[in-house]
Amino acid sequence: MYRLFLIIFLLIVLSFLLRQMFRGFRSPNRDIRGKSTDGADRQEELDEMIEDPVCHTFVPKRIAVIEEVGGREYCFCSKECAVTFQREHPL
Numbered sequence: 001m002y003r004l005f006l007i008i009f010l011l012i013v014l015s016f017l018l019r020q021m022f023r024g025f026r027s028p029n030r031d032i033r034g035k036s037t038d039g040a041d042r043q044e045e046l047d048e049m050i051e052d053p054v055c056h057t058f059v060p061k062r063i064a065v066i067e068e069v070g071g072r073e074y075c076f077c078s079k080e081c082a083v084t085f086q087r088e089h090p091l
């Protein structure tokens with residue numbers, strides 16, 4: 001029984017490492033190709049976790065509230081955080 005848990009644990013770690021490697025190989029390609037966006041890349045970009053600069057929560061870009069403040073885009077977990085940020089950084 002104990003051995004079974006060990007095997008499952010190893011499989012999870014292995015799949016995680018493989019995913020990390022896969023991403024490592026892909027990201028330089030994206031930089032070379034520049035702004036060309038095929039479906040997979042776009043999806044990956046949307047799944048990216050972004051830190052909310054107000055409450056420091058990590059939110060997937062897909063569901064984040066994106067606001068432009070001072071010509072820069074910021075991602076927030078909620079509209080409240082976006083409003084707080086804009087109040088703290090008046091133009």
Ligand SMILES: [Zn+2]
Nearest residue numbers: 052055077081
């Ligand atoms: Zn927040």
